[in-house]
Amino acid sequence: MSQTPLLSPYGLLGKTLGHSYSPEIHKALGNAAYTLFERFPHELAQFLAQPDLKGLNVTIPYKQTVMSACQRLSDAAKRIGCVNTMVRQADNSWYGHNTDYDGFIFLLQRAHITVAHKKVLILGDGATSHTVHIALEDLGAREIIHLSRKTAPFYEDAPQHSEDTDIIINTTPVGMYPHCPNQLITLADFTKLSGVVDVVYNPYRTALLIEAEQRGIPYSDGLPMLVGQAVAAATLFQNKTFGPEEADTIITKLRQQQENIILIGMPGVGKTTVGQALAARFKRPLIDCDEEFEKRYSHPGDYIATYGEPAFREKETALLQELCKTTGAIIATGGGIVTRPENYPILRQNGRIYWIRRPLERLATDNRPLSQGGLQRLEELYTIRQPLYETFSQYSLDFATPDEGAQRIEEEYYAHFNS
Incomplete structure (x- = not known):
């Protein structure tokens, strides 16, 4: 250099x-x-x-x-x-000066997470954790505990604090790109959390934050900081x-640019064609998971016919882990992506998930072995997958044409960020 x-x-x-x-x-x-x-x-x-x-x-x-x-x-x-x-x-x-101090306080304010008179558990004991600690002291936190890999209390001691911890803050790089979605602790045992913060901002949602979201706990990633x-x-x-509105505008713009738009739905529903229309509207690359699978192995239908569905799902998840680390893309997934719960944090880490729907009798079934058997087979498949699609998605829609579907997703996408 x-x-x-x-x-x-x-x-x-x-x-x-x-x-x-x-x-x-x-x-x-x-x-x-x-x-x-x-x-x-x-x-x-x-x-x-x-x-x-x-x-x-x-x-x-x-x-x-x-x-x-x-x-x-x-x-x-x-x-x-x-x-x-x-x-x-x-x-x-x-x-x-240290403006990370100012940035962290802004993060808390923006997420409406208050720490006064509360017990806070900090994951990590490095420089960032010290900045966070000083800010928490100034904001009136009642108690501040650091968990560490090197000195007690350790990360595995987290359950000892599960009943009275109000806020959890991750200041380590665990869960940061490309090692996502990893996490140091689970929130399962914490009974009174009112906020979870992760200073990581790539991915936008670490596994820790996705768990907080699923549990309805207010949370924030590190981009506002x-x-x-x-x-x-x-x-x-x-x-x-500068006022907070300038910061909010920048955060919104960055998120709009980087958040993946992810399409899920039944086999043959039109995820690829809607994805192509979205890619043209947003001027973004389209990643078709089935096409990427075919490039590396063989056509998904042929692979399932040869090796069975469980083997296919294993390969599909591994490929998804790689593809979803990108940002700013349109991603069309395979119809059965929702059958494995571990796929959800992979999709959600950088994406907003849209469930697209059409009447079952209008679904394409060519070269789709899991859809063979006529309308009755599709109805059986849909009965199993419908609650999974609902659980995975942030928004669902029916559409008549790919352009209509793309337009509705575009409108909802921008409305979400501007709400």
């Missing part, structure tokens, strides 16, 4: 940045000059000394390293012990006040 010319006075500093939402977020906040700065440790001193730099966000592994370059630190940065935002002062000195901290940083960079 060579020293590159400074092209912008604002940006994100790190060692290996890869994809980052930060430039897009700051551009939406009026700072089109914001960019990414990848630097090795030995380049930091020279880089930070450049007088043209005006403001930086800082990510791993430099959040503690840059503290020594700051002539003044905010109280939050001092208490947390690391800096993620640096602002050049009029006398050319650096002021260091990311955007909230960026808004707090932009306030310092631009000396300008």
Whole structure:
């Protein structure tokens, strides 16, 4: 990695940045000059000394390293012990702050999760967990417990706190892309939860959050924290006040761009043709799970005829695990995808699931061995699968033509995000 010319006075500093939402977020906040700065440790001193730099966000592994370059630190940065935002002062000195603190508080407020006088269980004991801990103290949490892999209490001790814990917050990377949907603990034993938070934002819904959603517990992923901290940083960079509506607009836009639209329904209902119409409307790629299966193995019908349905379902789930880690796609699934409960978190992690329906007598049955046997067989299959489709889907619809189905899904999709 060579020293590159400074092209912008604002940006994100790190060692290996890869994809980052930060430039897009700051551009939406009026700072089109914001960019990414990848630097090795030995380049930091020279880089930070450049007088043209005006403001930086800082990510791993430099959040503690840059503290020594700051002539003044905010109280939050001092208490947390690391800096993620640096602002050049009029006398050319650096002021260091930690806007992750602000971002986490914004996350809680947006999710309507209150922590005052409550017991909070934090998963993890790293830098992020310390930031969260300080914010929880300031918000008046009654008790804060950290579970860890290295020191007691451990993650396996979670059930000991199940009866009186109000809030659970995951600050670890467990469940983050590409290791999703993994989770450290289950919520099954927790009887009085009023909120679950996961600072991970890729995928949008970790397994922990999907479990919270299924149990009707208020929850939030880490995207509002990311955007909230960026808004707090932009306030310092631009000396300008932003309201919560700016952050909400950015969050909504990012979610609209990235959330998969997933189609489920009976074999032959038209998931592929509706998917093609949706792909044209949204200008997104279409992923047809049956086609992807055929590319790797053989036609699903032929595979089932040769190896049996259980073997097919195993392969289908493994393939689904890979395909659904993407974002911003239209995904048409096989008709029996709902027969395995483990497929739900795979689909839901990055997607909104639509159950499309048509009269059984209008379903295509060609080369679909599980649909053979006429209308009676389809009715038997539907009786089994109908409650599964209902459980999996966030929205269901009947349609006459693929274009009508696509239009209705498009309308519901945007209405959902703007509600």
